[in-house]
Amino acid sequence: MKVNMNYKNIAQSYLFSTVAKKVNEFASKNPDKTIIKLGIGDVTLPLCEQVVNALKSASEEMGRQESFHGYGPEQGYEFLKSSLQGYYKEHGVNLENDEIFISDGAKSDLGNILDLFDKDNTVLVPDPVYPVYVDTNIMNGRKILYMNANQDNEFLPLPDENVKADIIYLCSPNNPTGAVYNKEQLKKWVDYANKNNAVILFDSAYECFITDENLPRSIYEIEGAKTCAIEFCSFSKMAGFTGTRCGWTIVPQDLVFDDMSLNKMWLRRQTTKFNGVSYIVQKGAQAVFTPEGKKQIQQNLEYYKENAKLISDVLTRHNIWHIGGKHSPYIWLKCPNNMKSWEFFDYLLENVQIVGTPGSGFGKNGEGYFRLTSFGSRENTQKAVERLDKFLG
Amino acid sequence: MKVNMNYKNIAQSYLFSTVAKKVNEFASKNPDKTIIKLGIGDVTLPLCEQVVNALKSASEEMGRQESFHGYGPEQGYEFLKSSLQGYYKEHGVNLENDEIFISDGAKSDLGNILDLFDKDNTVLVPDPVYPVYVDTNIMNGRKILYMNANQDNEFLPLPDENVKADIIYLCSPNNPTGAVYNKEQLKKWVDYANKNNAVILFDSAYECFITDENLPRSIYEIEGAKTCAIEFCSFSKMAGFTGTRCGWTIVPQDLVFDDMSLNKMWLRRQTTKFNGVSYIVQKGAQAVFTPEGKKQIQQNLEYYKENAKLISDVLTRHNIWHIGGKHSPYIWLKCPNNMKSWEFFDYLLENVQIVGTPGSGFGKNGEGYFRLTSFGSRENTQKAVERLDKFLG
Numbered sequence: 001m002k003v004n005m006n007y008k009n010i011a012q013s014y015l016f017s018t019v020a021k022k023v024n025e026f027a028s029k030n031p032d033k034t035i036i037k038l039g040i041g042d043v044t045l046p047l048c049e050q051v052v053n054a055l056k057s058a059s060e061e062m063g064r065q066e067s068f069h070g071y072g073p074e075q076g077y078e079f080l081k082s083s084l085q086g087y088y089k090e091h092g093v094n095l096e097n098d099e100i101f102i103s104d105g106a107k108s109d110l111g112n113i114l115d116l117f118d119k120d121n122t123v124l125v126p127d128p129v130y131p132v133y134v135d136t137n138i139m140n141g142r143k144i145l146y147m148n149a150n151q152d153n154e155f156l157p158l159p160d161e162n163v164k165a166d167i168i169y170l171c172s173p174n175n176p177t178g179a180v181y182n183k184e185q186l187k188k189w190v191d192y193a194n195k196n197n198a199v200i201l202f203d204s205a206y207e208c209f210i211t212d213e214n215l216p217r218s219i220y221e222i223e224g225a226k227t228c229a230i231e232f233c234s235f236s237k238m239a240g241f242t243g244t245r246c247g248w249t250i251v252p253q254d255l256v257f258d259d260m261s262l263n264k265m266w267l268r269r270q271t272t273k274f275n276g277v278s279y280i281v282q283k284g285a286q287a288v289f290t291p292e293g294k295k296q297i298q299q300n301l302e303y304y305k306e307n308a309k310l311i312s313d314v315l316t317r318h319n320i321w322h323i324g325g326k327h328s329p330y331i332w333l334k335c336p337n338n339m340k341s342w343e344f345f346d347y348l349l350e351n352v353q354i355v356g357t358p359g360s361g362f363g364k365n366g367e368g369y370f371r372l373t374s375f376g377s378r379e380n381t382q383k384a385v386e387r388l389d390k391f392l393g
Numbered sequence: 394m395k396v397n398m399n400y401k402n403i404a405q406s407y408l409f410s411t412v413a414k415k416v417n418e419f420a421s422k423n424p425d426k427t428i429i430k431l432g433i434g435d436v437t438l439p440l441c442e443q444v445v446n447a448l449k450s451a452s453e454e455m456g457r458q459e460s461f462h463g464y465g466p467e468q469g470y471e472f473l474k475s476s477l478q479g480y481y482k483e484h485g486v487n488l489e490n491d492e493i494f495i496s497d498g499a500k501s502d503l504g505n506i507l508d509l510f511d512k513d514n515t516v517l518v519p520d521p522v523y524p525v526y527v528d529t530n531i532m533n534g535r536k537i538l539y540m541n542a543n544q545d546n547e548f549l550p551l552p553d554e555n556v557k558a559d560i561i562y563l564c565s566p567n568n569p570t571g572a573v574y575n576k577e578q579l580k581k582w583v584d585y586a587n588k589n590n591a592v593i594l595f596d597s598a599y600e601c602f603i604t605d606e607n608l609p610r611s612i613y614e615i616e617g618a619k620t621c622a623i624e625f626c627s628f629s630k631m632a633g634f635t636g637t638r639c640g641w642t643i644v645p646q647d648l649v650f651d652d653m654s655l656n657k658m659w660l661r662r663q664t665t666k667f668n669g670v671s672y673i674v675q676k677g678a679q680a681v682f683t684p685e686g687k688k689q690i691q692q693n694l695e696y697y698k699e700n701a702k703l704i705s706d707v708l709t710r711h712n713i714w715h716i717g718g719k720h721s722p723y724i725w726l727k728c729p730n731n732m733k734s735w736e737f738f739d740y741l742l743e744n745v746q747i748v749g750t751p752g753s754g755f756g757k758n759g760e761g762y763f764r765l766t767s768f769g770s771r772e773n774t775q776k777a778v779e780r781l782d783k784f785l786g
Contacts, residue, residue: 001559001592002511042463052456056449063445069636070435111666118395135665166394199394243462245671273504278638
């Protein structure tokens with residue numbers, strides 16, 4: 001048996017293990033100092049009450065003969081797809097029920113969608129980038145091109161007509177930078193894709209952090225997107241489902257390449273290689289869309305947003321260039337005094353015992369930048385902000 | 394963008410849709426007749442109490458700050474892997490903790506494992522076969538060879554030294570036939586694989602139905618299997634998790650091809666393209682292994698086994714050749730009077746209003762055979778058996 005040799009080409013990432021190692025070393029040398037972690041990329045607030053009640057009640061249903069559920073539809077239950085249809089309608093996007101596929105999370109579908117594409121396609125990803133976009137394509141042996149995201153374009157690269165790409169990854173609000181495309185910018189991408197017969201893989205996992213009504217929360221707010229884009233989203237950040245696992249993927253019916261419907265291909269992929277998301281989890285996800293559920297998840301989102309604002313404000317006060325933090329849980333800052341990313345990491349840890357993530361870990365354009373997140377507790381975030389305020393002042 | 398053209402080669406299966414169509418037609422023409430479905434391929438008994446309690450309590454944990462769980466390990470929580478380690482030890486199999494990977498079900502992993510293999514491998518599947526083995530490989534453009542399972546070999550084909558295969562699918566107890574390999578037979582496969590540098594994908598989803606201690610429940614009961622086999626199993630049939638979604642895959646550390654560890658490759662695949670199974674569901678699965686949980690799932694298994702015995706007994710009384718039913722929820726019978734599969738389907742529906750699955754739907758060697766299952770209610774199974782007894786007599 002011959003193995004898939006492309007696995008030899010995947011780079012090992014030591015980003016988070018190096019962070020952990022440095023933090024542990026500092027902590028053991030300085031047992032009296034309190035370290036505050038603002039590098040957390042995971043939600044920390046518990047599931048809201050409505051969701052917990054729905055999960056418990058669905059668990060009970062599964063324990064009774066008359067309400068037991070065996071295999072469900074691989075593409076998700078109608079009740080949850082209908083709720084999502086309604087959610088999209090709120091920002092003016094009309095979707096057919098069978099354009100929505102429920103999954104166990106955006107990460108799975110972002111990887112698995114590549115099953116539908118030939119190896120012989122050129123992939124375009126931004127730099128800095130969420131490493132999963134790159135690694136999943138290296139596993140398939142596809143050619144990858146990078147587009148520069150930097151201070152000049154406010155970390156929102158736009159299409160270059162001289163570059164011929166087939167598969168384009170866009171993430172907005174962006175991980176790791178927190179930058180958000182506006183409608184005009186996204187329209188340029190949609191036009192590029194339609195003109196060049198390319199497909200856009202649009203990762204909108206952080207759309208729930210957008211508060212400005214003029215900013216697009218879905219790529220389908222842009223005319224023409226249904227003939228070129230697949231959208232991936234998730235309950236992870238929206239409702240704290242990182243450990244509960246539920247997401248969704250939109251594959252429009254108008255998405256046709258080589259006379260083949262990507263919607264039908266994805267349906268075939270999912271019915272063959274997937275068996276659907278737990279009924280219990282889907283009932284929990286549905287509760288997010290009840291009036292009380294909406295209110296409760298909104299409170300959590302406000303909590304994180306207020307944390308982000310506190311961090312952004314202290315950086316603004318000290319004239320530190322940064323983006324994100326407004327429509328995103330991430331704050332992406334330029335390291336002061338032209339420090340390199342790891343230099344600034346050490347500097348913060350040594351002086352104020354704040355841990356963040358070096359931007360260079362996300363690509364060469366991340367060098368000299370640094371990511372802070374709003375997923376810490378309010379208390380810790382406030383403490384961190386006070387330390388920064390004093391130290392930078 | 395070029396799509397994966399292999400999708401054009403996947404055959405559409407009309408097996409279950411044709412069954413449904415025929416049943417609906419009969420029902421509308423004969424509103425006075427009660428139809429009994431013995432074609433069900435899904436569990437019907439509810440989750441046991443221990444599991445439901447664990448699911449509810451884990452849901453509550455997720456609703457409290459101090460016990461909330463965000464992202465878990467992609468390969469599964471230690472608590473569940475330890476329980477599975479103990480489960481394997483019961484039938485004499487020692488596994489390292491990191492050889493066990495928790496998944497959302499055997500179907501997902503059986504499909505996704507192919508990521509690790511080059512396209513240029515020859516796949517060997519039995520005929521009749523669970524269609525997923527075939528379709529997932531067609532999607533990748535691999536060459537597929539079939540081996541004949543038939544009455545001569547009691548639907549348990551053995552290796553043929555003249556056939557060179559790289560990836561071998563074995564399912565024991567088998568779906569759809571219910572046939573079970575003994576240790577000597579499995580040893581032949583393990584020896585063949587080790588000699589020919591092949592990998593065995595061993596689907597043991599029905600191992601919980603085995604009652605004879607001499608029959609292997611895991612391929613790792615066979616010496617040499619750890620250098621050639623990956624095992625896929627699931628809580629679906631064992632504990633009624635078809636709608637709750639949890640399974641596991643064993644990738645031994647000794648499994649090395651082209652100097653690459655399949656264990657490390659699978660870990661990399663899962664950490665890149667998967668985010669783990671819901672914490673809640675994993676807690677539910679863990680409860681299966683508590684003393685009370687074991688007792689409760691055993692009661693359900695006994696219920697299905699008794700149904701299988703009732704069906705098998707009536708066939709034996711009327712000298713109808715069949716296998717399965719003893720260590721399997723499936724009964725695979727030769728259609729009487731040399732009827733073809735669909736002919737017998739119509740015959741049963743018309744005369745005794747019993748619905749089963751035509752064997753021809755699982756491959757050419759299934760022609761002339763028929764599958765009944767034990768997942769119906771006791772009451773319906775008894776009624777069906779009475780009808781058959783009267784009719785065949």
